[in-house]
Amino acid sequence: MWTKMAIDKLRLKKIRTMGQLGFLLGTVFLLGGCHSLNVIQNRPQPLPQDQYIQVYFNYNQAQGSNYTDPYRQINRPGDNLEQVIIDNINSAKSSIDLAVQELRLPAIAQALVARQQQGIKVRVILENIYNQPINSLAKNQEQLSDREQERYQNLFDLVDLNRDGKLSTEEIAQRDAITILKKAGIPLIDDRADRSKGSGLMHHKFMVIDHHTTLISSANYTLSDIHGDFSNPETIGNANHLLVINNPQLARVFQKEFNLMWGREDRPKFGSDKPQRKPQKITIGNSSLTVKFSPDSITYPWAITSNGLIGETLNKAEKSVNLALFVLTEQPLANILAQRHQKGIEIKALIDPSFAFRYYSEGLDLLGVALSNKCLYEPDNQPWQNPINTLGVPALAAGDKLHHKFGLIDDKIVITGSHNWSAAANHQNDEALVIIDNPTVAAHFDREFQYLYRTAKLGLPETIKNRIEQDRKNCPQSVTIKSDRLINLNTATREELDSLPGISGKLAEKIIAARQQKPFTSLEDLDRVSGIGQGKISKLQGKVSW
The missing domain is CATH 3.30.870.10 (Endonuclease Chain A)
Structure with missing residues (x-):
């Protein structure tokens, strides 16, 4: 007998085979291990856009908002945020300044390269964690956290065009965005350019074009943030939005922020x-x-x-x-x-x-x-x-x-x-x-x-x-930690360290042992403590000092 899960899986497979996911007006959700189609029988009319401020959502359910995911070839509802970004890149006449935490979409990288080859000035700023071509990630794969291992596997699958489980030089040149940018000589820096270890995140997601148009998004320029995970065809991307604002005064405001990080007469900040x-x-x-x-x-x-x-x-x-x-x-x-x-x-x-x-x-x-x-x-x-x-x-x-x-x-x-x-x-x-x-x-x-x-x-x-x-039952005398100060990694007691998110008793002991060898000078310094990866470090932001 067919189970609901089996029927839904068969239906989903048929939908994908026919390329009709977007036109059946369904969004796939995985709830409690079973598939169900969240069907909108009557999709709404598109909303009017402001003359100067356009808004796009990759979950947009309006009539006419359908596209084919260019990497997984899945038809789906929503605005194609990547295409909006590429169209704006292609419109550039003089300059493109991009500050985004992570850039992994090869089509965006290729569009930037094409504009530079046409004489357009292109500059890119990334978060240092993601300023690594896939070859570098592969060398350090064993040191990646579970979350970063999953991200690496998704990137690997995106780049592995012939699905043979190996990455050729040609595949990397076509599909690894960082390799594409660096091979073309696109000027690119990250948040270590100020000679620090990048203790905070360069979390911006904006682009300024021709000192006139500013793109501001909640999305990183990645497959998972825009279309969905390459290795998981049931995903349709993290829920995100993108603003395109045409105004030279706003562009100047964001240009100043970009230049502050890029550095001109003084060092990057x-x-x-x-x-x-x-x-x-x-x-x-x-x-x-x-x-x-x-x-x-x-x-x-x-x-x-x-x-x-x-x-x-x-x-x-x-x-x-x-x-x-x-x-x-x-x-x-x-x-x-x-x-x-x-x-x-x-x-x-x-x-x-x-x-x-x-x-x-x-x-x-x-x-x-x-x-x-x-x-x-x-x-x-x-x-x-x-x-x-x-x-x-x-x-x-x-x-x-x-x-x-x-x-x-x-x-x-x-x-x-x-x-x-x-x-x-x-x-x-x-x-x-x-x-x-x-x-x-x-x-x-x-x-x-x-x-x-x-x-x-x-x-x-x-x-x-x-x-x-x-x-x-277990905490009859629970207390609230007061927020008078951040917990100092170099002076905190084991109990104070133990109260931090993701830090168990053993990790607290390792932190104490590590600081006795050498005091911590930044949050990123914690990566020298065995068992602490970028996932745990990100949870400690805003909670510790050194």
């Missing part, structure tokens, strides 16, 4: 080495834009930081706040949302499933609960006394993530950019925060939110409820 950049307000047609770059020193008042600007914008809400966030780990933002909630503002929130219910997620605050980490609670933890039941996780294909970083205020103000709602984004990473006051632009974000929210799983999963109950 990244992360906390940068001076404070105050919010800049620009009027573009019917839109009011505010741009703020991160990071801000931890010594500055929180109110004048990027997260402070997010908080200031949330405080303007008079009717509703809708959030679609990769992470929400900044306590003051949760506190501001609590104040708006108490005033009757409707709050709905979607957070990526991998972060929504971790003990340090402020999503738990909004749901009125708390999880401990070894009977220690997050700094200044404040679960809501009047919690909401409108927070949850989107129903995505297994392997896809909610990678948006947007908030929608009163259906007219959009908070977006590369900036995650976290302390690390605020104080360590190179980020852009953009706030747009324009109902036409906001309508696109509202449609995306409503689409994701319609099938979301709201409230606490049973597994989290069980963990909370275990906390009550």
Whole structure:
């Protein structure tokens, strides 16, 4: 007898074979191990775009928003963000400046090379972790974390054109984006150009073309962020969006940020080495834009930081706040949302499933609960006394993530950019925060939110409820860690180190042993401790000092 899973798998195979996934109006989701088609019987009409600010979503369900994934040859609904990027690259007449955390899409690399060969000035800035051709990654494969191993395998499969399990020189030259850029002599630097070890992330995702057009996205220029994992045909890409803004004044603002990192008369500056950049307000047609770059020193008042600007914008809400966030780990933002909630503002929130219910997620605050980490609670933890039941996780294909970083205020103000709602984004990473006051632009974000929210799983999963109950039984004297200071890697006690995310008792001992041999001078220094990879290091951003 056919099981539902078998029937759905057969249906999915038939759909792909016929190339009809996009036209059947279905999006594939993997829930509880079973496939189900989230069918929109009547796809909505496309929304009007603002004259100067166009918005694109790779999950767009509007009529006519279909394309064929150029790498996996899968027909699907959504805007082809990669093609929008390439079209804008191809339009360049004089210059292209790209700052993106990760670039792995070969067609984008090839488009950049083609423009340089036509005499266009091209410059690229990457995060140092991803400024490696696949040959270099292969040599260090055993040192990669589990997450990076998975990313490497996806890249390998993308490059391995003939599927023989080996990479030829020709395949690498055609499909490895970093090799393509370097072979063509594209000027390229990363966040170690300031002679540091790149302790924060170069997390920007923007491109400036001809000092006039600025592309700002939540997406990295990768297969998984735009189309879906090469090794997993059921994925349709992390949920992301892209803004294309035509305005020379805004382009100058982002050009200045790019030049600060690139370096002109002085050396390049990244992360906390940068001076404070105050919010800049620009009027573009019917839109009011505010741009703020991160990071801000931890010594500055929180109110004048990027997260402070997010908080200031949330405080303007008079009717509703809708959030679609990769992470929400900044306590003051949760506190501001609590104040708006108490005033009757409707709050709905979607957070990526991998972060929504971790003990340090402020999503738990909004749901009125708390999880401990070894009977220690997050700094200044404040679960809501009047919690909401409108927070949850989107129903995505297994392997896809909610990678948006947007908030929608009163259906007219959009908070977006590369900036995650976290302390690390605020104080360590190179980020852009953009706030747009324009109902036409906001309508696109509202449609995306409503689409994701319609099938979301709201409230606490049973597994989290069980963990909370275990906390009550096992942690009768749980305490909250105070946030007076960051935990210093060179002076912290074992108990303090043990309270950090991802650091077990054995790892705490290894950190103490390593610092006795040589003090830590940056967050990246932790990579010399056996058992600590980039995944654990990223979790410690904004939580430690040295």
